[in-house]
Amino acid sequence: MDDLLAPIQAALEGPIDFHGQRLANTLSTALLTVFGAIAFIVGYIQQDIHLTLWLGLAGTLITLLIVVPPYPFYNRNPEKWLDPVVYHRGSCPRVITALGDNILPIRSTRWYPASLDLISEKVSSTASIGQKPPL
Known part of the structure; x- marks a missing residue:
């Protein structure tokens, strides 16, 4: 199974910088919104729910082809x-x-600074149970 998935994984893996991630997120949101609105309007005008679903699916697949592959424009600003x-x-x-x-x-x-050890030693040596530490 790994022999079948290795070429697909190698084709889809690629460097994407932080600006490219933001661009991919913006593109996916905008494209899905536009395709969803178009599918809804066309389906409403034609009064056909199947057409609405097929247009929505087509828009999702087009968005998938635009956003998922690591195109070079997603890595213009490498860190x-x-x-x-x-x-x-x-x-x-x-x-x-x-x-x-x-x-x-x-x-x-x-996971804490060494200065807290000194503070806790001072508090524990000067205060006993039920007493307030000196100010």
Whole structure:
């Protein structure tokens, strides 16, 4: 089964940038709205629900052919990704993000800043159950 689907998947996969995604979304919404309105109007004038459904199906298939394949105009503005900078500080290697001010540990289970440890230690050492912490 994979041998049959691999060529189809290779033909439909392709890079689409963020602007291309917005364009595909706008095109699909506009085309489906236009084809739906045309199908409704023609079906209403002809008083034929089958004609309305067939025109709606045809509009959906045309929209599918326009929006789904990764045409080159969907990738006109590709993003330029920066490589991460890795440095070793102590025993934990860290990554500097593109902004340079956020330093993220690569292997760490801590999800909060270390300053919260100091605050929680102060509060827990000065306050017991039922007492308000000092201000």
